[in-house]
Amino acid sequence: MIPLEHFLILGAILFSIGIAVIVSRKNAIVVLMGIELILNAANINLVAFSQYDPNMLQGQLFAIFVIVLAAAESAVGLAIILRVYHYFKTTSLDRVSELKG
Amino acid sequence: MGNWVQLLFYAFAGVTVLSALSILFTRNVFYAALLLVVTFFGVAAIYVFAAADFVGVTQILVYIGGILVIMIFGIMLTNRLSGQPVTTGVYNKWSGYLTAIALFMVLFYAIIQANFASLQWVQDAQKTEPPIRATVKLIGIRTMGEFVLPFEVIAVLLLLALIGAAFLARRKK
Numbered sequence: 001m002i003p004l005e006h007f008l009i010l011g012a013i014l015f016s017i018g019i020a021v022i023v024s025r026k027n028a029i030v031v032l033m034g035i036e037l038i039l040n041a042a043n044i045n046l047v048a049f050s051q052y053d054p055n056m057l058q059g060q061l062f063a064i065f066v067i068v069l070a071a072a073e074s075a076v077g078l079a080i081i082l083r084v085y086h087y088f089k090t091t092s093l094d095r096v097s098e099l100k101g
Numbered sequence: 102m103g104n105w106v107q108l109l110f111y112a113f114a115g116v117t118v119l120s121a122l123s124i125l126f127t128r129n130v131f132y133a134a135l136l137l138v139v140t141f142f143g144v145a146a147i148y149v150f151a152a153a154d155f156v157g158v159t160q161i162l163v164y165i166g167g168i169l170v171i172m173i174f175g176i177m178l179t180n181r182l183s184g185q186p187v188t189t190g191v192y193n194k195w196s197g198y199l200t201a202i203a204l205f206m207v208l209f210y211a212i213i214q215a216n217f218a219s220l221q222w223v224q225d226a227q228k229t230e231p232p233i234r235a236t237v238k239l240i241g242i243r244t245m246g247e248f249v250l251p252f253e254v255i256a257v258l259l260l261l262a263l264i265g266a267a268f269l270a271r272r273k274k
Contacts, residue, residue: 001227002110002150004217010114010147012208014140016201017121023197027130027189029175033137036168037121040144043160047153052226057239060153061248064240067156067163068255072262074168078175079269085179086272092190 007048014041028081028091032074039070110150117143130180130187134172141165155237 014037021034043063050059085091088098120139127133141164148157180187217223244252 002107004223005212006110006114007147007151008212008217009209010117012205012212013118014121014144015208016205017118017125019204020125020197020201023200024125024191024193025189026192029172029179030124030130030133030189032175033124033133033172036137036164037124037140040141040164043156044144044147044151047148047151047156050153051151052223057236057243060156060236060240061243063148063153063156064159065251065255067159068259071163071167072259074171075266076262076269078171079266081175082178082270091179094190094192 001051004048004052007044011041011044011048014038014044026092026094028084028093028096029078031093032077032081035077036070036074039066042066106150110147113143113146113150117147128188128191130176130189131173133189134169134176137172138165138169141169152236154235155240 018034018037018041021037022031025031025034043066046059046063046066048059050057050063053059081091084096088096090096117140120136120143124133124136124140127136141160145157145160145164148154148160176187
């Protein structure tokens with residue numbers, strides 16, 4: 001059996017990379033990709049702990065619900081990005097700096 | 102046997118981390134989307150190593166079959182494709198990387214210090230190590246049993262997200 005810590009460290013690495021992508025990218029779609037990386041990191045932790053709970057499988061069910069939420073979130077997020085692109089003619093988050101609709 | 106499983110786990114973990122790092126270092130948005138496919142495949146393999154076969158298959162179906170296709174559509178719809186690669190600007194470069202490295206240090210220290218292997222319920226589970234079996238049937242029973250309320254709520258939420266996304270993305274007359 002692979003030690004639990006190795007799953008958790010892999011999750012921590014993916015989480016940190018996701019944070020770095022979110023902080024350092026200008027394109028809104030790449031920022032969404034960073035969010036997906038973070039959700040995957042959380043899922044790795046849930047699934048890793050779930051193997052010590054083999055009868056209830058609560059962690060795996062939680063992971064499935066997180067995957068469904070990620071799908072809904074990225075669909076709505078991309079719809080918002082499309083509206084922003086129609087209005088501002090750009091998806092660069094630096095140039096979307098106007099609060100007046 | 103055990104050695105091979107461990108070796109494969111570290112190979113898949115290495116592929117996952119390397120492709121995620123390449124997302125961080127590439128500026129081409131389309132390459133980032135394709136590297137995300139590799140990352141998601143690696144994470145699906147990691148799920149299988151944690152005895153979660155159904156979650157791994159769901160990961161491939163939903164993330165690679167759904168989310169990645171949506172993202173590539175998004176890239177195509179929000180850029181004027183003119184033969185040049187679609188690139189993204191980078192800002193806050195070093196502060197972002199430093200934040201990520203510092204966060205990773207904190208998490209790493211916490212994971213090492215927490216010493217999860219000494220927790221009571223983890224040790225109990227390790228003593229009665231169950232045979233690895235398919236989880237599909239159990240997940241189906243749980244979803245229709247104790248977890249039927251979250252299942253229904255998430256069904257409504259998916260419908261709302263579908264309607265909301267279609268409403269937001271429509272072209273105004």
